[in-house]
Every structure is written in C-alpha cells, then in structure tokens.
Amino acid sequence: MEIDVDRVDIFPVAIDRDEVFRISTGSSLTAENVLVRIKSGNEEGWGNSSANSVTDETVESILKALNVMRTEIENSTIDIEENWKKMREKLPDDPAALAGLDIALYDLAGKLRGEKVYEMFQGVKDGISTDRTIGLMTESETREHAKEFMKRGFKAIKIKIGLGLMEDIRRIRAVREEGGEELKIWVDANQAFTPEESITLCQKIADLDIKFVEQPVKVNDLEGLKKVTSQTDIPIMADETVKGPEMAEKICVEGLADMINIKLAKCGGLTGGRKIIDIMEEYDVEGMVGCMGETSVSIAAGAHLFNSSSKLKYADLDSHFMLSDNIATGLDFKDGKLWISKENGLGMKVNEKKVEKYSMDIEGEL
Ligand SMILES: [Mg+2]
Numbered sequence: 001m002e003i004d005v006d007r008v009d010i011f012p013v014a015i016d017r018d019e020v021f022r023i024s025t026g027s028s029l030t031a032e033n034v035l036v037r038i039k040s041g042n043e044e045g046w047g048n049s050s051a052n053s054v055t056d057e058t059v060e061s062i063l064k065a066l067n068v069m070r071t072e073i074e075n076s077t078i079d080i081e082e083n084w085k086k087m088r089e090k091l092p093d094d095p096a097a098l099a100g101l102d103i104a105l106y107d108l109a110g111k112l113r114g115e116k117v118y119e120m121f122q123g124v125k126d127g128i129s130t131d132r133t134i135g136l137m138t139e140s141e142t143r144e145h146a147k148e149f150m151k152r153g154f155k156a157i158k159i160k161i162g163l164g165l166m167e168d169i170r171r172i173r174a175v176r177e178e179g180g181e182e183l184k185i186w187v188d189a190n191q192a193f194t195p196e197e198s199i200t201l202c203q204k205i206a207d208l209d210i211k212f213v214e215q216p217v218k219v220n221d222l223e224g225l226k227k228v229t230s231q232t233d234i235p236i237m238a239d240e241t242v243k244g245p246e247m248a249e250k251i252c253v254e255g256l257a258d259m260i261n262i263k264l265a266k267c268g269g270l271t272g273g274r275k276i277i278d279i280m281e282e283y284d285v286e287g288m289v290g291c292m293g294e295t296s297v298s299i300a301a302g303a304h305l306f307n308s309s310s311k312l313k314y315a316d317l318d319s320h321f322m323l324s325d326n327i328a329t330g331l332d333f334k335d336g337k338l339w340i341s342k343e344n345g346l347g348m349k350v351n352e353k354k355v356e357k358y359s360m361d362i363e364g365e366l
Contacts, residue, residue, distance in 0.1 A: 024162025045108025049100030102269025
C-alpha cells in the first residue's frame with residue numbers, strides 16, 4: 001500500500017492518570033506518549049508511540065528514533081509494509097516508536113482510500129467488549145474498584161497480581177465474590193512468579209472460572225513458561241515474552257503458551273500485529289489485543305485490529321479510561337463495549353489544543 005508522505009510531525013505528551021497504576025514491575029502516575037502526525041496533500045493520519053518498560057523505550061528514545069524515521073520518509077513515496085520491515089531492521093530496539101509511525105500511516109491510508117482501517121484488514125464493524133484493569137492494591141481496594149467498574153458497565157476485569165501468592169489469591173476470590181458468575185475474570189502476573197509458584201497459583205484459583213493467566217514467569221524463561229502451560233488447566237497467555245512475529249511463531253510451534261497478547265507498542269504497530277495474527281491463524285492459536293499506557297489514538301488502532309480476526313478472543317483496551325483527559329474523540333464506550341467511529345482511517349479526531357496543553361518540554365530533541 002503506497003503513500004506519498006509530505007511531512008511527519010512529532011508531539012510528546014504527558015497525561016496524568018486518575019490514580020497511580022501499580023503492577024509487579026513498577027508503578028507510575030503519568031502516562032507518557034508521543035503522537036505522530038503524517039501529512040499527505042490535504043489528509044493527515046495520526047499514530048501514538050507509547051513509552052513503556054516492556055520494550056524499554058522512553059519518550060527520549062522514541063523521539064530520537066522517530067526523528068531518524070522522519071528523515072527517511074518525508075517527501076517520498078513509501079509502501080507501509082516495506083517501511084515497517086526497513087525501519088525494524090534499522091531500529092530494532094524501537095518497536096513502540098515504529099508503532100506510532102505505522103499506525104499513523106494506516107490512518108492516513110484509510111482516509112486516502114476512503115476506508116476504515118478494519119475494512120483494510122477485511123474486518124467487521126462490531127462493538128468490542130473490553131475489560132478494566134485493577135492494579136496492585138489491597139483486597140478491600142480491589143473489591144471497591146471491581147464494584148465501581150461493574151457499575152460503569154464493564155463485563156470483564158483483569159486483576160494485576162504479584163503482591164504474594166496468598167494475598168493475590170484472596171484478591172482474585174474477592175472479585176469473583178463481587179462479580180458473581182457473570183463477570184469474566186482475567187489475571188496478569190507481569191512475570192512475578194517462579195514456574196512452581198505459578199502452577200500452585202493456578203491450582204488454587206482453579207474453582208474461580210479464570211479465563212486466562214497472563215505472563216506468570218520472567219520474560220526470558222521460555223522453559224518455565226512451557227512448564228506452567230503444560231501443567232495447568234487455566235490457559236496461559238504470553239505477553240512480555242512476545243515482542244514480535246518471530247517469538248509469536250516460536251510460541252505457536254513449540255507450544256510455549258496457550259494464548260498470545262498482541263500489543264501494538266511491542267510489535268511495531270498494525271503491520272506487526274497483522275503478522276502475528278497470520279501466525280495465530282496458521283497455528284489455530286487464540287489471543288488478545290492489549291495495550292500500554294496509551295491514549296485513545298492507538299487504543300482505536302487496537303480496536304480496528306481486534307475486529308480483523310476471530311482468533312482475537314479478548315480485548316484489553318482500557319488504558320485511555322485511566323487517563324485524566326482524552327485527547328481524541330471517535331472511540332465511544334457504551335453498554336460495556338467500545339464502538340469504532342463511522343469515519344475513515346482510525347476514525348479519530350485529535351484535539352490539537354489538548355496535544356499542546358499536555359506537551360512535554362524536551363529540549364533539543366525536536
Ligand atoms: Mg500483561
């Protein structure tokens with residue numbers, strides 16, 4: 001898919017969350033993102049690069065990488081997939097930066113072709129049932145958050161664990177008590193446990209109808225991941241371990257995990273996401289579309305991707321709900337579901353005044 005790129009603009013933004021978000025690997029109040037705007041004639045496309053610890057990318061590293069990419073593509077005609085391959089080769093450690101560029105290119109391509117992004121992937125228009133995530137907190141706070149999220153219409157809750165096996169189990173049990181049989185419950189350990197602890201955890205929550213446990217063991221512990229997967233009944237989902245199509249294929253071929261969590265920031269955007277889906281379809285492996293601390297711009301991209309394959313069983317597209325302000329409109333939440341806009345591309349309208357308001361002052365980088 002070829003696009004004439006006239007110019008690329010880059011906007012680092014910092015937006016506070018409503019409360020500190022804590023997981024087993026760290027905690028933060030502010031979500032830092034870099035928005036990417038690409039212009040072609042009278043059209044423009046927007047993307048979002050998310051600073052995150054999984055790919056070890058900061059706003060500074062993202063700006064540096066995006067500046068290199070910008071120099072390469074401004075005033076030239078590019079093919080989206082070829083560009084993804086080329087940039088990934090040139091900047092292998094910057095997938096979140098590449099994601100912002102790749103998402104913006106798809107948004108732009110959709111607008112130029114008069115299509116929604118999910119249509120470009122032969123997807124369908126449908127509401128997307130997303131969860132809300134509960135970070136690490138006490139049992140009573142966990143309970144209160146679960147009640148509040150259910151009141152707002154969410155039908156699934158993801159519980160972050162890693163406080164210690166017994167406390168985590170009490171928290172999961174508390175959410176099941178609050179949610180009754182109807183609530184879908186997912187669990188994410190963010191690498192907190194050894195394989196043995198992970199197996200014990202799964203045995204102790206076996207009666208709670210948990211849909212999956214995400215990344216119980218360390219990112220590089222492939223042997224441990226496989227051991228937990230083979231010895232538990234609850235499906236095990238790989239997240240941090242899978243940063244691109246190569247690892248997704250290894251997981252499918254070797255049966256290292258039951259499911260895969262695709263995040264655009266890990267795999268360089270929609271092109272990388274589609275490649276992982278192709279692999280999942282080939283090996284009949286199901287998965288989820290997840291997110292980092294992103295704004296609604298790339299959450300919308302995740303939603304379009306989600307609607308492109310039946311192998312994507314779950315959507316964890318909730319980071320924009322945690323932010324104190326929304327910098328773009330076009331993705332609605334109604335009846336517990338996300339609804340994609342009728343407009344072409346990603347269908348998002350970025351509020352440039354807000355982009356300015358939350359702009360990060362990073363000297364010498366722009
Ligand atoms: Mg995760």
